Amino acid sequence: MILPETLFQDTLNELEEKKKRSFVISESLPILFFGDLPTFSKQQKKIITVGLNPSNIEFQQNALAPYSFFRFPDYEKSTTSLEKALSNYFKNQPYKKWFSTGYEPLLNGMHASYYPEGARDKVLHTDICSPLATQPTWSKLSPKAQQSLCKKGFVLWQQLIKSIQPNLIILSTRKSYLDQLNPSFIETLYEIKQTKSGAPRKPFYLDLFEVEILGHHTHLIYGAPKNLPFGSVTTDAKKRMGAIIKKRVF
Secondary structure, eight states, X not given: OOSOHHHHHHHHHHXXXXXXXXXXXXXXXXXXXXXOHHHHHXXXXXXXXXXXXXXXXXXXXXXXSXXXXXXXXXXXXXXXXXXXHHXXXXXXXXXXXXXXXXXXXXXXHTTEESSSSSSSEEOEEEESSOSSOBSSOGGGSOHHHHHHHHHHHHXXXXXXXXXXXXXXXXXXXXXXXXXXXXXXXXXXXXXXXXXXXXXXXXXXXXXXXXXXXXXXXXXEEEOOOBSBTTTTSOHHHHHHHHHHHHHHHO
C-alpha cells in the first residue's frame, strides 16, 4: 500500500460508526480520494482538488437506481483493495459531469488532469468535510448533521494531506472552509469583473495562499464556486487561469 493502512481503516470505521444515520448512505464506501495514487506519488508536481463530501451519484447509475459499487469494481472488502479501487476510479466509470465541468479545465491549463489519457500530470480529488456520501447532499444537510460528519472527516482529510504531501491545493467551496485552514494570503493571480445584461455582478478573484496542515506547508489556490467549482467562470477562462497558476507556482 502507498498510504498508511491505518488511514483507510479509520475511514472504514467512520462509515461503520455513522452508516445508521438516516442521511449517510450505508451501501457505500468511504472515499479518501479519487485518482491515480501510484503515478501521483512519483510526480514532482503534486496537485489536489477539494470538495466537501462524495456525491450519492458515486453509488447510483441514476437517481432512481439502487446503490451499488459499480464505479469501484476493484473493491474486495479490504484496505488494500480500497486503495486500488480509489486509485482506478477515473479509469472506470467516473462521475464525469461534475469533474469534467468543474476543476478539469483549470487543471488542463496547468498540463494536469484527473483522467488517464495523455501525458499530463495526474491529480487527486479529496473532500475536506467527510469521506462519507450522503443523501441529501451536503448543502441540504442540517448544520448539526454537517458538524457530526466534519468532526472526524476534517481530521481524516488533514491526515491524508500529511501523507500525500501536495505542493498545491485547489479549493472552490464556500469561503468558510478556506478560513478554517488559517491561510496566509500571497496575491491575487486573476480577476474577472463580471457583468450580466449590463448590470454589475460580484467580481471573481483567483487568489494564492500558503497554508500549513499538520506541519506540511503548501500553496493553495482559492476561487469562489457557483453550483460547481469556479462555476461562474467560462471553460476558456479556467484554462487561462490554469496556465497562470502553473507559471506562478511551478
